[in-house]
Amino acid sequence: MAISLDRVATISREVATALDDRLSVAGVSATEGGGGRVEVLVTVEGCHAEPCRHLLNVTRTEAGVLEDELRSKLLAALTAHHPE
Numbered sequence: 001m002a003i004s005l006d007r008v009a010t011i012s013r014e015v016a017t018a019l020d021d022r023l024s025v026a027g028v029s030a031t032e033g034g035g036g037r038v039e040v041l042v043t044v045e046g047c048h049a050e051p052c053r054h055l056l057n058v059t060r061t062e063a064g065v066l067e068d069e070l071r072s073k074l075l076a077a078l079t080a081h082h083p084e
């Protein structure tokens with residue numbers, strides 16, 4: 001059973017805050033035509049490219065999987081776009 005969007009938002013904020021305090025979750029929305037995935041819009045504060053937004057497409061069928069995916073995609077976004 002899919003995790004609710006509210007719950008995804010809560011988990012996303014927890015994971016983002018734990019990783020880097022520049023990360024903030026701007027919104028969560030369901031993807032077209034399916035309950036298994038969700039898009040999380042994240043902004044990075046203090047970036048030279050303002051506003052700095054990253055749209056992450058993650059699974060929401062299981063909380064543990066969701067957290068792992070969020071963590072790796074947030075880290076990838078940070079290191080790719082913010083090498084320091």
Ligand SMILES: [Zn+2]
Pocket residue numbers: 044047048049052053081082
């Ligand atoms: Zn950036």
